Amino acid sequence: xxKFPMTAAGLAALEEELRNLKAVERPAIIRAIAEARAxxxxxxxxxxxxxxxxxxxxxxxxxxxxxxxxxxxVIDPAALSGETVKFGATVLVVDEDTEQEATYQIVGLxxxxxxxxxLSVTSPLAKALISKRVGDTVSVPAPGGxxxxxxxxxxxx
Numbered sequence: 001x002x003k004f005p006m007t008a009a010g011l012a013a014l015e016e017e018l019r020n021l022k023a024v025e026r027p028a029i030i031r032a033i034a035e036a037r038a039x040x041x042x043x044x045x046x047x048x049x050x051x052x053x054x055x056x057x058x059x060x061x062x063x064x065x066x067x068x069x070x071x072x073x074v075i076d077p078a079a080l081s082g083e084t085v086k087f088g089a090t091v092l093v094v095d096e097d098t099e100q101e102a103t104y105q106i107v108g109l110x111x112x113x114x115x116x117x118x119l120s121v122t123s124p125l126a127k128a129l130i131s132k133r134v135g136d137t138v139s140v141p142a143p144g145g146x147x148x149x150x151x152x153x154x155x156x157x
Contacts, residue, residue, distance in 0.1 A: 004109060004110060005072075005121065006108035007076070007077060011069070014068060014072075018065040018066065021065070025058050029055045033055060068110055076088070077105070077157060078157060084132060085151070087107075089106050089155070090103060090156070092151070092154075093129075093149040093152060094150050095148070096137065096149065097148065102117070103117055104117050104126075105119065106126045107121065109122055125138075125140050129149075133154070134151050135150070137150045
C-alpha cells in the first residue's frame with residue numbers, strides 16, 4: 001500500500017471533511033431523495049435525479065477520503081531540521097526576474113493549496129526546491145518560460 005506524506009494539520013482537515021460528509025451531507029441527501037420520491041413519477045423528476053447525482057458524488061468522495069486517510073504517514077515539520085529543503089520545510093524564495101519574494105511550505109499532495117502558500121511535494125517548484133540549500137538557485141518551467149528562484153531561507157515550523 002502506498003503511503004502519502006502529510007502534515008498533522010492536513011490530516012485533520014481531511015478527517016473533518018470526512019466527518020462532515022458522513023454526519024451532515026449524507027443524511028441530508030438521503031432526506032432530499034426521500035422528499036423527491038414523494039413527488040411521484042421518478043422518470044421525469046429532476047429533483048430526484050439531482051439528489052441521486054449528489055449522493056453518488058458524496059459516496060465517491062467518502063470512499064476516496066477513507067482510502068487516503070488510511071494510507072497517510074503523518075510527518076511533523078517542527079520535528080525536522082537541516083540545511084536542505086525537504087517535505088514540511090517552509091521556504092522563502094525570491095523570483096530573480098521580478099525580485100518578488102514568496103514563502104511556501106512543501107506539503108503532501110492532498111493538502112496542497114496555493115492560496116495558503118502550500119505547495120504539493122509533486123509540484124514542479126517543490127521538486128526543484130527539494131535537496132537545495134539557502135543561496136541555491138532553481139529553474140522551474142512555466143507557461144511563459146522558465147522562472148528562476150533563489151532560496152533565501154529554509155525553516156521547519
